[in-house]
Amino acid sequence: MDELVGGTTTDKRLLAIAARVQEGQRVSFADGVYLDEHADLLFLGRLANVVRERKNGNRAYYNTNVHLNPTNVCVYRCVFCAFRADLKADRAYTFSSEMIRQRTLEATGSGATEIHVVGGLHHQKPFDWYVDVVRVIHETNPRIHIKAWTAVEINWFSFITKKPVDWVLEQLIEAGLGSMPGGGAEIFDPEIRDRICEHKSDGQAWLEVHRRAHQLGLRTNATMLYGHLEDTRHRVDHLQRLRELQDDTGGFQTFIPLAFHPENTGLDHLDSPSGLMDLRVMALSRVMLDNFDHIKAYWIMLGEKTAQVALSFGADDLDGTVVHERIYHDAGAGTPEGISVEELHRMIREAGREPVERDTLYRHVIRDDQGWSIGEPIETMLATGA
Ligand code: V47
Ligand code: SF4
Numbered sequence: 001m002d003e004l005v006g007g008t009t010t011d012k013r014l015l016a017i018a019a020r021v022q023e024g025q026r027v028s029f030a031d032g033v034y035l036d037e038h039a040d041l042l043f044l045g046r047l048a049n050v051v052r053e054r055k056n057g058n059r060a061y062y063n064t065n066v067h068l069n070p071t072n073v074c075v076y077r078c079v080f081c082a083f084r085a086d087l088k089a090d091r092a093y094t095f096s097s098e099m100i101r102q103r104t105l106e107a108t109g110s111g112a113t114e115i116h117v118v119g120g121l122h123h124q125k126p127f128d129w130y131v132d133v134v135r136v137i138h139e140t141n142p143r144i145h146i147k148a149w150t151a152v153e154i155n156w157f158s159f160i161t162k163k164p165v166d167w168v169l170e171q172l173i174e175a176g177l178g179s180m181p182g183g184g185a186e187i188f189d190p191e192i193r194d195r196i197c198e199h200k201s202d203g204q205a206w207l208e209v210h211r212r213a214h215q216l217g218l219r220t221n222a223t224m225l226y227g228h229l230e231d232t233r234h235r236v237d238h239l240q241r242l243r244e245l246q247d248d249t250g251g252f253q254t255f256i257p258l259a260f261h262p263e264n265t266g267l268d269h270l271d272s273p274s275g276l277m278d279l280r281v282m283a284l285s286r287v288m289l290d291n292f293d294h295i296k297a298y299w300i301m302l303g304e305k306t307a308q309v310a311l312s313f314g315a316d317d318l319d320g321t322v323v324h325e326r327i328y329h330d331a332g333a334g335t336p337e338g339i340s341v342e343e344l345h346r347m348i349r350e351a352g353r354e355p356v357e358r359d360t361l362y363r364h365v366i367r368d369d370q371g372w373s374i375g376e377p378i379e380t381m382l383a384t385g386a
Helices: 012-022 029-038 041-056 097-109 127-140 151-161 165-175 190-197 203-215 232-249 275-288 304-310 341-350 378-384
Strands: 059-063 065-068 114-117 145-148 219-226 252-259 317-320 354-357 363-368 371-377
Touching (some): 041 059, 059 341, 127 151, 203 219, 219 232, 252 275, 317 341, 354 363
C-alpha cells in the first residue's frame, strides 16, 4: 500500500480501508462511517485524491453558465431556505416571458453554454407556465443547454397535473429540457428530512424521479445538503442510496455536496459548517461514490479558497461562472454573484490543476473568434491523454 495515503496512522482498520480503495474496491456503509469518525483530514483527503486523479487526472472542469430562478414564490417552507417568499411578500417576484427571453439573450451574449433553472413552487402557476419557461429559453437560443427543475419540482408538476412523472418529463423534453440539476435531495433519511423540509417529496420519490429521468435518456446531477441537523450516519446513508441508483442506471453525471448557509433561515442559530467539515464531506463523497465520474466543489457556497483546496480533496469540478445565483446569496453567501472565466482559470491553476471547459454533458468546449463549439467527451480525452 502507498505509504503516502497511510501517512502516520497505525489504525489497522483505516489502513485496510485505504488499501481496498487503492485497489479500486468499494467502501461499505460501516467503513464509510468509520472513515468519517476516525480518519484525520489528511488521510481522508489523500485517499480521495487517489480516486480523483484515477478518474480525472490533473484536470479541473468548469462551465460557462447562468442561473435563472424564475420565481421565489413557494408553497413549501423548508426551514433551511432563505430564498422562498409568500405570494404577497414584498420580496416575492415572478419573471415574465420577456424577462426570461432577456436573460437568455444576456446568457447568449456572455458565451454561456448552459442555463441552470430552479425556483420555488408557485401554487398559482399551472404546469404550462413551467413548460413555457423552458420553451422560451429554447426558442430564444436552441443551442444553449437547459438544465432545469429539480426532482421536487417534477413531483410537484405530477401532483398538480395528476399525470405520471414520465409524462411530465416528456413534455419538458419536448419543450427543450436537456438535463436535470441535483437539487432537492437535501438528506434522504426520513427523520432528518421531516425536520428540515417536512412537506417536500421524500427521499424515495426524489430517487424515483431521477430513475425515470435516466430511463428516458436524461442525464442528471445529485446533491446532499450537510451541516444542519444530520450526522455521519445520515450522510453515509445518503451517499449509499445514490450509489445504488447509479449502479442501476448510470445516469448521474456529478455529485455536489452543498454546505448549509444558516443566515436568514429557520436554522440561523446553527453555525455554518467549518472549512474542515467542507473538505471532509467532499473527500468522503469522493471515496464512497466510486461509480460517479465527477464531484463538484460549488465555489459559490464553499467560497473560492475552500473550493481551490477541495480540488485536492476529491473534487474535479468547480461548477461555473454562475451569473445571477440567488439561493445562496439570499442565505448570506459572501461570494461574488458570478465570476469571470479568467478568474476560474486562475483559481484552478493556483490549485495546481489544469482548467478544462466542459459543457453540461461533460464534453470539451472549444472556443475561438467565432464563439464556441463542442469537442470530444471528457472520457475520450482522458483515454487518449489529449
Ligand atoms: O435543493 C437551499 C440548497 C439547493 C440553502 O445540479 C441551500 O449542477 C445551503 O441543487 N444553504 C439548490 N443550501 C441548488 C442546487 C445546485 C447548485 C449548484 C449546482 C447544481 C447542479 C445544483 O440549494 C436546494 C438546497 O439543497 N439550499 N437553501 C441554504 N440556506
Ligand atoms: Fe421552496 Fe425549494 Fe425553498 Fe423548499 S428549498 S422552500 S421547495 S424554494
